[in-house]
Amino acid sequence: xxxxxxxxxxxxxxxxxxxxxxPGFTAIRxxxxxxxxxxxxxLLGPSGxxxxxxxxxxxxxxxxxxxxxxxxxxxxxxxxxxxxPVNTVFQSYALFPHMSVLENVAFGLRRRGIASPLEKxxxxxxxxxxxxLAARRPAQLSGGQQQRVALARAVVxxxxxxxxxxxxxxLDLKLRRQMQLELKDIQTEVGLTFLHVTHDQEEAMTMAxxxxxxxxxxxxxxxxxEELYELPRTAFVANFLGQSNLFTGEVxxxxxxxxxxxxxxxxxxxxxxxAPRRSGTVTVGVRPEKLLLLTAPPAAPSSGxxxxxxxRVIDVSFSGVSTQYTIAVPGIGDVxxxxxxxxxxxxxxxxxxxxxxxxVEHGFGLEDSPAEAAAGVADAASAAGADGDVAxxxxxxVKA
Amino acid sequence: xxxxxFASTPAAAGPVVRRRSWIALVLLLPGILYLLLFFITPLIxxxxxxxxxxxxxxxxxxxxxxxxxxxxxxxxxQYLPLILRAFGYALLATLxxxxxxxxxxxxxxxxxxxxxxxxxxLLTLVIAPFFISFLLRTLAWKQxxxxxxxxxxxxxxxxxxxxxxxxxxxxxxxxxxxxxxxIPFMTLPLYAxxxxxxxxxxxxxxxxxxxxxxxxxxxxxxLSLPGIVSGTLLTFIPAAGDYINASGDFLGSAQTSMVxxxxxxxxxxxxxxxxxxxxSIVLMAVILIIVGFYVRRAGTEDLx
Ligand SMILES: Nc1ncnc2c1ncn2[C@@H]1O[C@H](COP(=O)(O)OP(=O)(O)O)[C@@H](O)[C@H]1O
Ligand SMILES: [Mg+2]
Numbered sequence: 286x287x288x289x290x291x292x293x294x295x296x297x298x299x300x301x302x303x304x305x306x307x308p309g310f311t312a313i314r315x316x317x318x319x320x321x322x323x324x325x326x327x328l329l330g331p332s333g334x335x336x337x338x339x340x341x342x343x344x345x346x347x348x349x350x351x352x353x354x355x356x357x358x359x360x361x362x363x364x365x366x367x368x369x370p371v372n373t374v375f376q377s378y379a380l381f382p383h384m385s386v387l388e389n390v391a392f393g394l395r396r397r398g399i400a401s402p403l404e405k406x407x408x409x410x411x412x413x414x415x416x417x418l419a420a421r422r423p424a425q426l427s428g429g430q431q432q433r434v435a436l437a438r439a440v441v442x443x444x445x446x447x448x449x450x451x452x453x454x455x456l457d458l459k460l461r462r463q464m465q466l467e468l469k470d471i472q473t474e475v476g477l478t479f480l481h482v483t484h485d486q487e488e489a490m491t492m493a494x495x496x497x498x499x500x501x502x503x504x505x506x507x508x509x510x511e512e513l514y515e516l517p518r519t520a521f522v523a524n525f526l527g528q529s530n531l532f533t534g535e536v537x538x539x540x541x542x543x544x545x546x547x548x549x550x551x552x553x554x555x556x557x558x559x560a561p562r563r564s565g566t567v568t569v570g571v572r573p574e575k576l577l578l579l580t581a582p583p584a585a586p587s588s589g590x591x592x593x594x595x596x597r598v599i600d601v602s603f604s605g606v607s608t609q610y611t612i613a614v615p616g617i618g619d620v621x622x623x624x625x626x627x628x629x630x631x632x633x634x635x636x637x638x639x640x641x642x643x644x645v646e647h648g649f650g651l652e653d654s655p656a657e658a659a660a661g662v663a664d665a666a667s668a669a670g671a672d673g674d675v676a677x678x679x680x681x682x683v684k685a
Numbered sequence: 686x687x688x689x690x691f692a693s694t695p696a697a698a699g700p701v702v703r704r705r706s707w708i709a710l711v712l713l714l715p716g717i718l719y720l721l722l723f724f725i726t727p728l729i730x731x732x733x734x735x736x737x738x739x740x741x742x743x744x745x746x747x748x749x750x751x752x753x754x755x756x757x758x759x760x761x762x763q764y765l766p767l768i769l770r771a772f773g774y775a776l777l778a779t780l781x782x783x784x785x786x787x788x789x790x791x792x793x794x795x796x797x798x799x800x801x802x803x804x805x806x807l808l809t810l811v812i813a814p815f816f817i818s819f820l821l822r823t824l825a826w827k828q829x830x831x832x833x834x835x836x837x838x839x840x841x842x843x844x845x846x847x848x849x850x851x852x853x854x855x856x857x858x859x860x861x862x863x864x865x866x867x868i869p870f871m872t873l874p875l876y877a878x879x880x881x882x883x884x885x886x887x888x889x890x891x892x893x894x895x896x897x898x899x900x901x902x903x904x905x906x907x908l909s910l911p912g913i914v915s916g917t918l919l920t921f922i923p924a925a926g927d928y929i930n931a932s933g934d935f936l937g938s939a940q941t942s943m944v945x946x947x948x949x950x951x952x953x954x955x956x957x958x959x960x961x962x963x964x965s966i967v968l969m970a971v972i973l974i975i976v977g978f979y980v981r982r983a984g985t986e987d988l989x
Contacts, residue, residue: 346888366891367900379889383907392903393893442893 291399292370295478296357296445297322298343303352305338305502312338314502315352320495322357323476325469327489330499331525331668336482337376339499340448343480344373356446367396372439376450376482378431380423386410386434387419393442409441410434412467428455436464440471447472449481453488465492484668486526490514498522500664514572516559518652520661523570525668530620531570533655539563544650549616553591553648560650568651568658574623575647578610579640580633591648593617594640601631608632612639735962746956756963764947764964771943772971774856775925778863779871782920783913785864786871790912791905794879811872823862823935827853830861830936854938862930870919878912914983922972944968 298320305313312335320326328336341347343354345366354362361369372393380389387406394402410416413433415426423431432455439447449468453461469492472479483489489496490510497507498521506518513526523529534548544560546553546569555569571591583592596614608631610622622641624632633639651658738751761768789811797803814822830836830852840846852858886908890900906913928945931937937946944964951961 344892346891365897366888367894367896371892373889373892375885375889375892377885379883379885381886381889381904392890392895396894396899438893 291443292445292475292477294445294476295323296370298446298478298480299353299355300339300343301353301355303339303342303354304350305335305342305347306350312502313342313349316502316504318497318504318507320478320480322478324494325472325479325481325492327493327496328480328482328499329486329489329496329526330484331664332484334499335502336484336499337450340373340450340480340482343446344371344448345369346373370445371448372442372444373448374435374439374450374452376454378423378435380431380434380438382423384422385419386415386421386423386426389423389434390438390441392438397442405441406437409437412440412471413437413464429457429460432456433464436468440468443475443477446478446480449479451483452481453483454485461488468492490526496526498525500525500661505661516649517570518561520568520570520651520653520658521665522661523649523651524662524665528573528621529570530573530576531568531651531658531662532617533566533568533658535566536564543645544569551593551614551617553593554645555648555650556646559646559648561652562650562654566655568653568655569648570651571643571648573609573621574607575643576620576622576624576641577643578612578622578624578633579642580637582640583642589645590642591645592640592642593620595638596620596641598633598635598637598639601633601635603631610639612641614641731962731965734958735966737959737962746958748958753959756959757967760960760963761967764944767942767947768944768964768967768971770941771925771945771968772975774860774863774931774941774943775921775927777860778867778924779917779921781860781864782868782871783917786868786875786916787913790872790875790879794876795882795884798880808873808876811876812869815869819866820929820935823866823929826858826862826865827935830858853936854933854941856941858936859931859941859943862936863924863927866927866930867920867924870923871916874915874919875909875912878909882908910983914980918976918979922976925972926968 298318300316300318303313303316303318304311316339328339330336338347342349343356345361345364345368349362352362353360356370380386381392384392387403387410390406390409391402394405399405407416407419410419413436415430415433415437418426418430423434426434432452436449436452439449452468453464456464465488468479468481471477481489481493493510495507496510496513498505498513500521506513506522513522517523517526517529520529520531523531532546532548532553534546534553536544537547537552538545540557542557543554544557544563544567546555546567548569553569557563560567560569579592579594582594583590593614596612596617598610599613599619600609600611602609602611603626605626607623607625610624610631610633612620612622614620620641653661733750734748735756736750736752736754737748737756738753740747740749793804793807793811797807828834832851832853837846837850837852841848841850882905886904887900890904891897895903925943926945928943928949929935931941931943931946932949933939937943945968948961948964948968951957951964
């Protein structure tokens with residue numbers, strides 16, 4: 286890149302067959318990834334899945350064991366970190382303790398000989414609302430303020446590719462929302478490419494054009510947020526990105542239109558177009574908010590609707606906007622239903638006998654074999670447990 | 686009854702605080718006594734000696750109390766070259782020790798961080814010379830660099846060195862000796878700071894377009910400044926007052942005498958105690974002034 290000027294626009298990033306092995310541990314397994322120029326790309330995954338390692342490889346702070354890294358059409362695999370048109374917002378902030386906040390932000394500008402670095406640094410600090418603390422040392426700031434300085438220090442350089450490693454994790458909800466909007470503004474305004482790493486699925490879904498869900502050093506699924514949510518391909522994605530009810534059973538009939546699966550004596554139908562596996566034992570699922578709670582068996586089994594039941598309500602948890610019901614269906618296990626609170630309070634109580642139903646087109650099939658599905662559910666559950674985040678916890682049963 | 690438990694707390698606070706300060710005083714007492722006895726007393730005695738005057742018709746080494754300010758002016762005038770040489774040699778030795786020690790300390794403290802066994806082995810090697818007496822080590826170097834030693838003989842055989850050349854007795858040998866003898870005092874404090882250096886700051890520097898050299902200058906050096914300051918002080922101060930390396934019995938000659946040699950010969954050979962004392966105090970004062978300015982410039986308190 287030319288010294289003394291900002292990047293004109295974002296650069297695309299391509300990872301080809303990247304593998305990173307630490308002594309005795311493979312953190313990244315033959316990763317292929319293409320991020321188009323100017324897009325907001327989120328890498329979502331539980332902690333320890335290799336997100337930071339991926340960013341470090343792109344930034345040039347780590348050398349891949351195998352594979353190539355291409356930024357803006359140029360192979361940078363063997364390029365040193367300081368020569369790459371990339372800046373990083375580090376998860377650990379890594380603010381220089383011996384410099385003022387202002388000098389921290391101006392550091393990259395000075396190295397590249399950009400005109401009036403202090404002015405631009407002040408401008409970047411105003412953006413993160415910290416200009417009044419420009420003279421302080423990083424140690425005199427709170428964690429959230431340090432994180433914003435780290436953000437300003439990277440963004441001020443307007444790099445063709447900005448790497449953000451959980452850049453908003455230390456901020457409270459209000460400030461996080463505000464920073465999300467500002468980041469998005471900067472990104473669209475200049476057309477930079479953002480690679481945003483997070484374990485917060487909501488943040489990924491609201492900000493990114495494309496999300497890649499990562500688990501154990503591999504990308505499980507990649508796509509637009511709605512696509513990933515409505516049509517998860519693996520049990521891990523189905524439960525890490527929101528929650529899902531999953532049912533495992535044998536395929537009993539398969540037509541070009543519909544796939545019928547028998548699970549514990551109950552027949553479930555999903556559209557064939559939404560089912561990658563169409564024979565043998567398969568896992569199918571449906572999102573809890575797609576389910577309808579019935580207090581009496583449906584009069585006549587109509588086509589286009591799946592019905593499970595009867596089951597017994599074993600838990601009701603009221604959360605204002607909606608209520609989460611847990612229903613134990615004999616032979617199937619626990620089924621979760623999210624219901625909008627259209628009336629005052631829950632409509633049924635613990636112990637009530639209920640049925641659940643959903644439209645056939647809302648169901649989806651997984652690519653996972655039953656064993657993979659069970660492993661994926663366990664991974665998502667432990668990820669949710671480790672994050673202490675109730676909203677993403679997977680309350681799912683896979684019954685083989 | 687139950688309330689008395691609460692009531693007693695504020696009342697007890699006073700005596701507790703006072704008792705704490707008593708304990709602190711008692712713990713400090715040995716240190717204060719030691720300093721009074723072994724630092725302040727000899728220092729006062731040294732100041733008195735430096736102003737003494739010779740006894741008329743007295744023995745050699747007999748002096749009486751007085752206020753002979755000329756002890757200072759005379760000795761400084763007479764020994765100015767030796768004073769300047771001492772600081773010059775000490776400065777060079779300190780710089781050399783820094784240049785040699787920094788990469789060494791960086792290697793041990795940063796590069797082999799993941800291998801504690803290698804780290805302790807290398808650190809042991811750094812301090813290994815201390816297992817042998819300072820004098821014996823310096824004598825060994827004298828032999829190695831002597832006119833019959835392998836270095837001089839070898840250099841002469843290769844005609845790199847004039848046939849009447851020496852190494853011992855030259856400023857080179859003295860500065861070499863000072864550097865060699867004080868290197869561990871430089872390496873260990875440098876290691877102590879570099880070992881704690883967070884390499885993520887270096888990575889951040891690289892990420893922000895700083896070349897390895899700029900990163901070193903702008904990040905690594907400032908962050909290791911506390912180690913640089915203590916290492917240079919621990920080397921410079923004893924090197925400036927050293928009289929072993931520069932002495933004719935070891936690596937030096939009359940031409941390389943430092944102020945330490947003048948103090949030694951005045952105290953022990955010519956028994957001119959007032960001049961020796963005056964020189965000692967001048968040496969101490971100059972070191973204090975230099976160190977004061979240096980620490981100020983380095984701004985260590987600002988860094989930590
Ligand atoms: N330098 C290293 N040496 C050995 N293992 C490492 C190293 N860096 C990361 N790892 C391992 O690689 C895995 C991925 O780490 P990381 O990329 O930091 O995960 P995250 O997705 O939380 O950012 C973790 O299991 C971690 O322990
Ligand atoms: Mg991480």
